[in-house]
Amino acid sequence: MSNVKTMEPILIEGVGITFDTAGGPVTALEGVSVQLEAGSFTSLLGPSGCGKSTLLRIISDLLTPTAGTVTVLGQTPQSAREGRDLGFVFQDAALLPWRNAIENVLLPLEIGPGKATGEDRDRAQELLALVGLGGRAEALPSQLSGGQRQRVSIARALITRPKVLLMDEPFGALDEITRDRLNEELLSIWKLTGTTIVFVTHSIAEAVFLSQRVVVMSAQPGRISQVHDIDLPGDRSRAVRTLPEFGEYEALLRQALEGA
Structure with missing residues (x-):
């Protein structure tokens, strides 16, 4: 596998997906476009039903979009999965x-x-x-x-x-102390491995603590409403949560969610 391939981003262009249900078709995602740089840590943040997990499953080739395209490290999600370039951590x-x-x-x-x-x-x-x-x-x-x-x-x-690690609310069911500890360890793993991480969460504080970039999504149907870069110290311990900037990012993202 060439070095050029490993440096290409995850590119999501105009992605939408509609499910057939007993009550008729339901559009879960519509017009989703975003670029996630290789080696980055990105969180998908949004309310329940906004399609965060669905988008993660499209990237991982567990679902096929009905509109748009996804490129993972210069290849289709299927090729990335078959080449074992993708890892997935579920909530359970x-x-x-x-x-x-x-x-x-x-x-x-x-x-x-x-x-x-x-x-x-x-x-x-x-x-x-x-x-x-x-x-x-x-x-x-x-x-x-x-x-x-x-x-x-x-x-x-x-x-x-894997070159890309997809994580679907992996710490959502854990107590706060355990969750904080695993957040710190996950950042250490990310730095040691250089893996691109895409992380789904409902927690504003978790998104700010972990991420270089937070993608805020809105629901009905799921769309990207805002994207925010998080400029905090690279070596993040729990002490970073006490910084004024941390609180400012939390307020910014909370406002983004309320307006989504």
Whole structure:
């Protein structure tokens, strides 16, 4: 895979999608256009029903738009998925209960005719250590907390070395302390791996803390209403939340949501 390819952005142009329902067609997204730079951290922020998760699934090739085009790293979403350039972390960790942590991390490599190698197992161990679970490789999901299960799901998404990591409210069900801790760890992972991250959230504070850019969406149908760059220190600890600028960004995004 060429270096030129890895430097191209995610390009979304005029994307729309309409679903057929019992009550008739429902347009979930309409006229969505945005460019997400390679290596960036972008959050999609908006009310329920504005199509954030739907857009993420279009990028990941889980849904096909009825209008517009999406280019991921210079290729179609299908090619990016088949080339394992995409990783996906869902709100629910969705771990297989009969497989321990390291076996769950290795699962994407075993789909189809694939078989995990000793080198792959070493890589899985490294990823578990990266997400703070270096000593829990043999633990079953039932032996892990909610936050720990999400750590496993992040390691699982990274096992194929994806260039784009799509995250659909992965911390939404966690308590605030655990969520804050995982936010910090996610930023560390992003910096270490150089992965492009697209992150869906309902939380204004989470979007400000994590992102270089926040895409604000409105509903009925889902559209992009505003895009805001977040100019905060690169090395973000929880202390950044006390900065006046942090509060200003929160107020700006809250106003954007109210006007969406």
